[in-house]
Amino acid sequence: MFLKGAFLFMARTSLSRANQRRENIAGYLFMLPSLLFFAGFVIFPMGMGLFTSFFNYTMTDFSFVGLANYKELIADPIFQKALWNTIVIVVVSVPVTCIFSLWVATVIYKMHDAYTSLFRCIFYLPVVTGSVAVTVVWKWMFSPYTGILNYVFKNLGIISKNINWLGSPEYALGCIILILLTTSVGQPIVLYVSALSNVDNSLIEAAEVDGATNLQVFWKIKWPQIMPTTLYILVITTINSFQCFALIQLLTSGGPNNSTQTIMYYIYYNAFKLSRYGYGSAMGVILALIIAAFSAMQFKLAKSDNG
Amino acid sequence: MKKLFALLLCLVLMIPVLAMAETEITLWTYPIGSWSQSEVVDEVIANFNAVYPDIKVNVQYLDYQSGDDQVTTAIEAGTTPDIIFEGPERLVANWGAAGKMLDVSDLWTEETSADIAVAGPTLKDTCTGADGNIYLYPLCMTAHCMTINYEYFKAADALQFINEETRTWTTEGFVEACKKLAEAGYLPGIVYCGGQGGDQGTRALVYNLYNAQFANAEHTEYTIGSEAGVKGLTLLQDMVNEGILTADPAIVAADEIALFCNGTVAMGFCWNASAAASNKATLADGVTVFPMTFPSEDGVPVLDGGVWGFGLFNNGNDEKVAAAKKFIQFVCDDPVQGPKSAFATGYFPTKGSFGDIYTGTDKAENGEYGMFTPYLGDIYQVTPGWATQRTEWWNLLQRIFAGGDVATEVGVYSTNVNAK
Numbered sequence: 001m002f003l004k005g006a007f008l009f010m011a012r013t014s015l016s017r018a019n020q021r022r023e024n025i026a027g028y029l030f031m032l033p034s035l036l037f038f039a040g041f042v043i044f045p046m047g048m049g050l051f052t053s054f055f056n057y058t059m060t061d062f063s064f065v066g067l068a069n070y071k072e073l074i075a076d077p078i079f080q081k082a083l084w085n086t087i088v089i090v091v092v093s094v095p096v097t098c099i100f101s102l103w104v105a106t107v108i109y110k111m112h113d114a115y116t117s118l119f120r121c122i123f124y125l126p127v128v129t130g131s132v133a134v135t136v137v138w139k140w141m142f143s144p145y146t147g148i149l150n151y152v153f154k155n156l157g158i159i160s161k162n163i164n165w166l167g168s169p170e171y172a173l174g175c176i177i178l179i180l181l182t183t184s185v186g187q188p189i190v191l192y193v194s195a196l197s198n199v200d201n202s203l204i205e206a207a208e209v210d211g212a213t214n215l216q217v218f219w220k221i222k223w224p225q226i227m228p229t230t231l232y233i234l235v236i237t238t239i240n241s242f243q244c245f246a247l248i249q250l251l252t253s254g255g256p257n258n259s260t261q262t263i264m265y266y267i268y269y270n271a272f273k274l275s276r277y278g279y280g281s282a283m284g285v286i287l288a289l290i291i292a293a294f295s296a297m298q299f300k301l302a303k304s305d306n307g
Numbered sequence: 308m309k310k311l312f313a314l315l316l317c318l319v320l321m322i323p324v325l326a327m328a329e330t331e332i333t334l335w336t337y338p339i340g341s342w343s344q345s346e347v348v349d350e351v352i353a354n355f356n357a358v359y360p361d362i363k364v365n366v367q368y369l370d371y372q373s374g375d376d377q378v379t380t381a382i383e384a385g386t387t388p389d390i391i392f393e394g395p396e397r398l399v400a401n402w403g404a405a406g407k408m409l410d411v412s413d414l415w416t417e418e419t420s421a422d423i424a425v426a427g428p429t430l431k432d433t434c435t436g437a438d439g440n441i442y443l444y445p446l447c448m449t450a451h452c453m454t455i456n457y458e459y460f461k462a463a464d465a466l467q468f469i470n471e472e473t474r475t476w477t478t479e480g481f482v483e484a485c486k487k488l489a490e491a492g493y494l495p496g497i498v499y500c501g502g503q504g505g506d507q508g509t510r511a512l513v514y515n516l517y518n519a520q521f522a523n524a525e526h527t528e529y530t531i532g533s534e535a536g537v538k539g540l541t542l543l544q545d546m547v548n549e550g551i552l553t554a555d556p557a558i559v560a561a562d563e564i565a566l567f568c569n570g571t572v573a574m575g576f577c578w579n580a581s582a583a584a585s586n587k588a589t590l591a592d593g594v595t596v597f598p599m600t601f602p603s604e605d606g607v608p609v610l611d612g613g614v615w616g617f618g619l620f621n622n623g624n625d626e627k628v629a630a631a632k633k634f635i636q637f638v639c640d641d642p643v644q645g646p647k648s649a650f651a652t653g654y655f656p657t658k659g660s661f662g663d664i665y666t667g668t669d670k671a672e673n674g675e676y677g678m679f680t681p682y683l684g685d686i687y688q689v690t691p692g693w694a695t696q697r698t699e700w701w702n703l704l705q706r707i708f709a710g711g712d713v714a715t716e717v718g719v720y721s722t723n724v725n726a727k
Contacts, residue, residue, distance in 0.1 A: 059382065059405040144555070145494070145571045167501075167557035169709065253502045255702070256556030257709045272376045273698050275405075277383070 046288070049281045057278035069282035079283065082254075082261040085173060086287075089262065090241040090294070092177050097184045097237050098230065104185070105192030106218070120190055127186035131246040138179050139251060142166050166252055169259035176247055176260050183247075184240060188233045195229035196222065231302040235295050242291050263287045330630040331363045333388040337374055339447070339615045340581045340652035342392060347651050354644050355637050362630045371504060382407055387620035389631040395433050395443050396688035398618035403442035404691060409619040410440040414632060419640060425659025433614055433686040437526075445616035446639050447654035450679040451507045452610060454567065454578040457597040460484065463491035463573075470606070474599045474678065478516045478542070481602035485551040488573050496574040497553045497563050498543060500704035503697040505560020507611040508577035509704060513539045515601040515608050522687035529696055532721035541713045554708035556701075570594045576601075579613065580676035581653035598675075600682055609684035615652065655680065696724045 056065045073079045108119045126134055141149050144164040153159045165171045203221050212220065245264040248254055254261035254269065263283055271280030334348075341347040345368070352364045367388065369377060375397070381387045387407070391398065402408050415423075415431065423430050427448060434443035452474075460466045465487040468480035476484070488495040498509055510531075514521045519535035522528065530536070546552035558566075560577035567575035570591040578598055590596065600608035617635045619628060638648045639658075646664045649656035653673050656664060665674030690696070703720040707713055 167555050255705050257705045272379050
C-alpha cells in the first residue's frame with residue numbers, strides 16, 4: 001500500500017515536472033524572437049561598443065590602444081563641457097518634468113472624462129509629433145529675425161532688442177531644455193493620470209473623515225501608491241534626458257561655442273563627422289555607466305523613501 | 308517519366324531568363340541640381356537602359372544633412388553603393404584617401420582628358436588623390452558666388468560700391484556698403500556658422516577680404532592662419548561688433564538663403580546657378596537677385612570651385628565595376644546624354660566639346676553664371692583632413708564671433724586641421 005502510494009506520488013511528480021518543463025520550453029520559445037532581437041540589437045552592439053572602445057578605430061585603422069581613448073576623453077575639454085551640459089539638462093529637466101506632470105495630472109484626473117482625455121491629447125501631441133517638425137516650429141519661434149518670441153517679449157517690454165536665443169551661449173541650453181520639457185511631459189502625465197485614478201478612494205475618504213488636509217491626503221495616501229509610477233517616470237526621463245540628441249543635432253549642432261554640446265551629440269560628432277569610432281565608443285561606455293549609476297541611485301532613493 | 312519531363316520543361320523555360328541575367332548596380336546621388344528628383348534620374352537610367360538593357364541601376368537619394376552619415380555607416384557595414392555622385396572633397400579627399408574608392412583612371416582616356424582640360428585645365432589634378440590614383444570622373448562644375456538684393460542696395464545708395472559690369476567690389480567698398488545698408492535700416496548680411504552646410508560661402512568671404520589662401524598650392528596644408536587670413540577674420544569680427552554685419556551661430560547656409568529670399572537680409576554669401584534656379588519661386592516682392600563675386604582688397608576675387616562627378620566604391624565585384632563604368636561613361640561622355648546629364652545639374656559641363664548647354668532653354672539664366680568662371684580659383688578641397696577642416700571651420704567662426712582672440716583661435720584651428 002505504501003509502495004503503491006510512493007509510486008503514484010513519483011509518477012505524479014515526474015508528470016508535473018515534465019509538464020513544467022514543457023511549459024518552460026514553450027515560454028522560452030515564445031520569448032525567443034524578442035530575445036534574439038534584444039541580443040542582436042542591444043546586447044551585441046553594447047559588447048561591440050565596449051570592445052571597440054579599446055581600439056583606435058577609424059576609417060583606416062583598427063589598432064589596440066588599451067585605455068588611451070578613456071585617458072584622452074578625461075582630458076578633453078569639449079567632453080568635459082558636454083558632460084557638464086548633459087548633467088545640467090538631466091538635473092533641471094527630470095525634476096521639472098516629474099513635478100509639472102504630477103501637478104497637471106492631479107488637476108486633470110478628477111475632471112470629466114472628456115476633459116481629461118482632451119488634456120491628455122494636448123500634452124501628448126508633442127510626443128507623437130516628429131522631432132523634425134517640433135524643432136522646425138521652435139526654430140521659427142526662436143528666430144532672431146522673424147521669431148514670434150522676440151516679437152511678443154518686445155511688445156510686452158520684457159526685452160528691448162531681439163535676442164538670438166539659439167545663437168547665444170547664455171540662452172541656448174535653456175532653450176534646448178524648454179523644448180525637451182514640452183516633448184517629455186506627455187508620457188508622465190498620461191501615466192500619472194492612470195496611477196492617480198487607481199488610488200483606492202476608500203482610503204482617501206477615510207483620511208478625509210479623520211480630518212486629513214489635502215496635502216496630508218496627497219503625501220500619506222496618494223504619493224506612496226503612485227511611487228512605482230514615479231520611479232518608472234524618473235528612470236525613463238533621466239535616460240531620455242541623458243540621450244538628448246535630435247534637438248541638438250537639428251537646432252544647434254552643439255553650438256554656439258559648445259554651449260549646447262552633450263555627450264550623445266559629441267559621440268555622434270566624433271564617430272560620424274570625424275570617423276573616430278573607437279573614441280566615440282569610449283564615450284558611449286562612460287555615458288552608459290553614468291546612466292546606470294543615476295538609475296541605481298534613483299531606485300535606491302525611491303526604495304528608502306517607500307520603506 | 309512525368310517528373311523527368313517536368314524537370315526538362317522547367318530548364319527549357321529558364322533558358323531565356325538565364326540569357327537575360329542582369330547585372331544590378333546601385334547609384335547613390337547627393338542632391339546636385341535636379342539629380343535629387345526621381346523623374347530626372349529615372350529618365351537618365353531609361354536612356355541608359357535603351358543602350359544597355361542588361362544592366363539594372365538602383366538609385367538612392369541622399370541629402371546633405373544625413374548623406375555623409377549614411378555613407379560612413381555603409382562603409383563600416385560593407386554595404387556601400389557601386390557608384391556615388393558627389394565632389395572631390397568627399398570622393399578624393401575623404402573616402403578615396405581612406406582607400407575605399409576605386410581608381411577610375413581608365414575612364415580618363417586621352418580623348419576625354421583633352422576634352423575636360425578645355426573646360427578646366429586643372430580638373431584632372433582635382434580628381435586625383437595624394438596616392439596618384441584618380442577617384443572621380445567629373446560631369447559638371449561651377450564657381451560659387453554670393454548675391455545681393457539689388458533693390459536694397461539701390462535704396463540704401465550702396466550700388467556705388469559695386470562694379471555692376473564685372474560684378475566685383477573691394478573690401479573697402481563692402482564695408483561702406485554694409486554701413487549704408489545698416490543706416491538705411493536693412494540687415495546687411497549674416498555670417499552663418501551653425502554647421503558646415505554651405506561653408507564655402509564663409510570661407511570665400513574670409514579669404515578674399517585680404518587675398519589670403521585657404522590652402523597652399525601643393526594641397527598639403529591649410530593656410531588661412533596666415534596674416535592675411537587673420538586680418539580678414541578680424542575685419543569680420545569688428546564689423547559684427549560694430550553692428551554692420553551679423554554673425555549667427557544658430558543657422559547654416561540654407562537658413563541664410565531663405566532669409567535672403569524672403570527679404571530679411573540684403574546679401575547672401577552662399578549662392579550659385581543652381582541656388583538661383585531652385586529659389587526662384589520663393590523670392591519675396593522687393594527682392595531682386597544680383598549675383599556678385601566676393602569683395603577683395605584689390606577688387607580681383609577668387610571664387611570657390613565646385614566640381615561634381617562619379618566615383619566607384621571598392622566592392623570587389625569586377626562585373627559590377629565594369630557595369631558601373633559603362634554607366635558613368637554613358638552619363639558623362641555620350642554626346643547626347645552627356646549634355647543632358649550636365650543640364651540636369653544646373654551647372655556647367657566639364658567637357659569643352661559640350662559647349663553652351665543653356666542658351667535657348669528654360670534654364671537660360673543659369674548660363675549667365677558663366678561670367679564667374681574666369682574667377683574660379685584653386686580647388687583646395689582635396690587637401691588631406693578635409694572632413695576635420697569642415698567641422699573646425701564653423702567652430703572657429705563661433706569662437707571668434709563669441710569674442711575670442713582671432714590670432715589665438717586661428718592658431719587652434721590651424722593646429723587641429725594640419726595635424727597629421
